[in-house]
Amino acid sequence: KAGVTQTPRYLIKTRGQQVTLSCSPISGHRSVSWYQQTPGQGLQFLFEYFSETQRNKGNFPGRFSGRQFSNSRSEMNVSTLELGDSALYLCASSVGTGQNTEAFFGQGTRLTVV
Amino acid sequence: GDSVTQMEGPVTLSEEAFLTINCTYTATGYPSLFWYVQYPGEGLQLLLKATKADDKGSNKGFEATYRKETTSFHLEKGSVQVSDSAVYFCALSDHGSSNTGKLIFGQGTTLQVKP
Numbered sequence: 001k002a003g004v005t006q007t008p009r010y011l012i013k014t015r016g017q018q019v020t021l022s023c024s025p026i027s028g029h030r031s032v033s034w035y036q037q038t039p040g041q042g043l044q045f046l047f048e049y050f051s052e053t054q055r056n057k058g059n060f061p062g063r064f065s066g067r068q069f070s071n072s073r074s075e076m077n078v079s080t081l082e083l084g085d086s087a088l089y090l091c092a093s094s095v096g097t098g099q100n101t102e103a104f105f106g107q108g109t110r111l112t113v114v
Numbered sequence: 115g116d117s118v119t120q121m122e123g124p125v126t127l128s129e130e131a132f133l134t135i136n137c138t139y140t141a142t143g144y145p146s147l148f149w150y151v152q153y154p155g156e157g158l159q160l161l162l163k164a165t166k167a168d169d170k171g172s173n174k175g176f177e178a179t180y181r182k183e184t185t186s187f188h189l190e191k192g193s194v195q196v197s198d199s200a201v202y203f204c205a206l207s208d209h210g211s212s213n214t215g216k217l218i219f220g221q222g223t224t225l226q227v228k229p
């Protein structure tokens with residue numbers, strides 16, 4: 001069974017540009033969550049999607065957005081990139097949603113903003 | 115809001131030593147608790163979980179007990195191996211978010227095991 005797949009693995013962008021990251025969940029999983037990991041702030045929740053609907057959103061500016069498609073694949077977009085957006089972006093999928101649901105993480109996309 | 119606090123690392127141990135990584139939490143209600151492990155260049159893998167007070171989660175020789183009275187979920191292993199070297203994250207499910215899978219993580223503890 002394939003795991004959570006994130007593409008691309010590495011990305012270098014210039015300040016002011018925008019970027020789109022992709023996440024393909026495990027087959028049969030309908031929930032996708034996104035997290036930002038930085039050395040200073042650690043792991044922070046961005047948003048969660050379930051059946052194409054955003055269920056929850058973290059405390060990030062509106063430059064960060066996401067969506068989920070009917071096949072459960074998800075994308076997140078960051079517009080007007082800032083140096084501080086450099087981070088490892090992790091996607092997690094789960095069968096459903098709720099506090100007891102086990103989340104499976106992808107390997108992440110390493111974004112560097114220069 | 116809910117939060118998780120882990121002991122600061124790095125933790126350096128010799129092979130076969132006993133491991134404890136402390137984790138305490140603040141939460142309203144009754145969250146589920148998790149330990150995740152991250153190996154270099156990888157995403158997070160679920161190590162173990164506990165969903166209610168006094169539950170003990172265990173996996174690959176690691177174990178942790180959900181202690182509601184002390185709001186703790188300390189990770190232990192009796193005999194560590196070099197292959198256990200990684201970053202360990204304690205996390206809780208955000209009970210305040212209605213029926214979502216949002217996780218709140220501690221800052222992570224780096225474990226280095228020397229031969």
